[in-house]
Amino acid sequence: MKVETNGVNPVTDNERYGTPAGLFPIWFSWNVSILGITYGIYVYSLGLSLWQAIFAGVLGYFLSSTLVGVLAVGGPRTGLPTLTQTRFAFGYHGNKIPTLFAYISNMGWKVTIITLSSTTGASLFATLWPAVFAAEGGHPTLTCLLGWFVVTLALTMSVAIYGHQLIMKVEKYIAWLTGGMSIIFIILIMPHIHWSQSGTTPDAGLLTFIGGMVMAMTMVGLGFLNYGGDFARYLPRSTPARKVVFWTSMGISLPVSILLILGALLADSNPALSNAAASEPIAALTSFLPFWFYVPFSIVIIISLLAAAITGVYSSGLALLAMGVPASRSTTTALNAVIIAFGAFYLLFISDSFLATFQSFLATVSVVLGSMGAIQLVDFARQKRLNWNTAMAQPSGAGGRNGRWTALLSLFIASVVGMGTITSGDPWIAHLVGFLLTEETKTSVFATANIGVVVAMLVGATLYAILTYLCHFDVLPSTIDVKDNNHE
Template sequence: MTDRPTSTSVETNGVNPVPDGERRGKPAGLFAIWFSWNISILGISYGIYVYGLGLSAWQAIVAGVLGYVLSSVLVGILAVGGPRTGLPTLTQTRFAFGLHGNKFPTFFAYLSNIGWKVTIITLAATSGAKLFVRLWPGVFADDQGKESVLAIVLWFVAVLAVTLTVAVFGHQLIMRVEKWIAWLTSIMTIVFIAMIVPKIRWDALGDAPDGSVGTFIGGVILAMTIVGLGFLNYGGDFARYLPRDTPARGVIGWTTGGIVLPVAVLLILGVLLAAGDPEMGKAAANDPIGALTALLPLWFFIPFTIVIVISLVAAAITGIYSSGLALLALGVPLSRATTTLINMVVIAAGAFYLLFVSDSFLATFQAFLALISVVMGTMGGIQLLDFIRQRRLGWNVDMAKPAGEGGRSGRWTAVVSLVVATIVGLGLVTSSDPNIAKVVGFLLSDEAKQGVIGTTNVGVVVAMLIGAGLYALLTFVFKLDPPGIYDREPVKAAVG
């Protein structure tokens, strides 16, 4: 038996299978970690986006919740691979793509992870700085009444310090911290909702007409791409310490519930606000934190702003932790703690650039990151389908090792499926950035680019379905994938 690590010791496991002696816990523990960093005020703006497609209030609520559930269930299914193998998700995808073939989707997953955490750290620092400006404008406001460099730097350093400390210690401390954050943020959000609900104009909710069936489906897909599909490369990272025989339904259920519950409640609030007061909805869509906190009295604005920052830090912690595992999956020969530190430096540099150097880069940066979801969704679809083969082979962790040791350098059926589907997906999505828009949407007419297909990221889901379908044909129907030496009894071995 291996000594079980505690929350006060630095996690030593990286992309190796977690030994059975270190496995513990129940799937219910997954709820808090997903809940804590999805209960963000940004969820209100998601509801406003779905409603803004041209749906009625009830249609937007149904479409949004349905999209959340569908995409989050996929995250839960992928998370089952964690307890079955003890591996992080981006290491287990080596089963499908091969050791070197896996580096292509893993690189984009890493880029996406790092990029979104840069924006989260930036948002956390500016949110805290705005609190200081409101409390002590003479000290922390500049000549224009905006956040001063001093205010931003103080919060920037504080956010980085907390995020790095928890992420370096690893899984056990993360699970404990996220549990407390889940309780704190949920209580404060309930109070926030109670204070915002009276501002909803209930008499105006029925003014918007119902949208078409196509627009409704577009709302479902938009919700899927906003929440859920972006988490496909995370699931197993937090479930891999569960015992090997943990029931799949528990992993799927608690993961799905932790994601869906907070974002669904906030989506409903966002839809009701936008349907009742279009001007409020427009303001909240552009600046959800600023527009919504302006409605609060000072006595609640202060603690709630701090909770907003905490919820953003919760998301940053899990993201930096997973990005460290992604670097290891790419083959970087360092410890998990070291890769986490490296990622923190990269993220800090990116956030510093956004905060203090560029005032026009953020929109382009986010537009680029949104396109990466095409690759992420396709990778997730192929990995989900490959679970059939992985289960049949007993979840043999040798498949994550180099060629000659049980794995493959690359599995062309998966790699070809990923590339073909990604090209099609990029041809079906659009971008708000004029430069990026020149290289995407090449399969859409000008009319389609302005319609539901172009504005809801339908191409992400289409790419996911094409990738999984093509992989199924090549691997299971035409059987073009030759058997490897991994077709043997499962072996609990270290993965390099």
């Protein structure tokens, strides 16, 4: 156990360790969250029947998490983080464009998670010791909230800065803890499902079903496309691809699928509870728990949110390095913790309307991230043909390209198409998106479920495949020995 010194350099063969099964707990631990229940409520709220919501959600989860698993295969093959390996497709400097969007998205969600973890801890203390930690109306005092904010940030920073080895160990124990507690939670919530009232909603049309599937993809899997290789890159180079894909996709999709089914059942049979959970998920879904379980389960909720924050802060540090920031991995991770601290502090203590706007902005950013992931997936065939040569992550003259116009043009066109075919609930962002939709289609399921994200991915992947494999533009990097597969 030591502080990780590797940044965006290839991990050497003598530093590789672990098995692909070790990827399961790291993804499971921060996807087995109570928020997964609200995802089922969101999918159901599109107008789907109970069974449609379940099938659409589970199918969307497995499709999108499989994409994450496929991208994660590049980790053991190259020893590089995902946002460094994307230099193969976009070029050394061209890669900074999609990486910047990935960095913003990553940091935004971590601000939200740190905030949610802090408020959950403060609410727990306000419930246990109201005379000390509760203000008027039962809400946590400012001191209590600030104290939990500091504790949450300190725990996140300490593990993330330490690096890969500690993260893999910590997340394994968190996975066992959160998984076991979630089983008890499911048992306790089952009586609140009104089974006699479930299954009465009529089936919706095919487009609505597809909309539910796409909504599930954007809520979970597509947001992880730029993470996979960060945790798989220490695996031995010869690790079978199918095992990397299987354990990664199962770690993501299994817990959220179970929780989505639970959320859909609640939404279908208990509208009052599901409506409350849609706006304040943690408060609504823990309000009916017996006190003996409420306290430990609240702590587990905090731990699961910390698990997500730790991995996100770690990956955002690698993202800064991929953009060319001249610092060590631990330094960029600490820098990100400071930025997240300012964002979460603003969200907790200053703004009362920032969260909705920022979440709308992050949904818009997912158009670029999804398109980037689709192009990278298509480029895997070229990377494999070139023996996963890590010299392709270098600038022009050192084995790579400064920019590859085929990928960048495909990303630009796909992003324009995606932005033009999605909508936003925020009035300011709404002016920047949906420009390819008619007034009538802006209120359709196609627009409100953001199916345009998947359309953008298909456009980007198809255009890049045509330019690269059919037109044979810009296939080979400059001055690279194709036979060199970086085994030295």
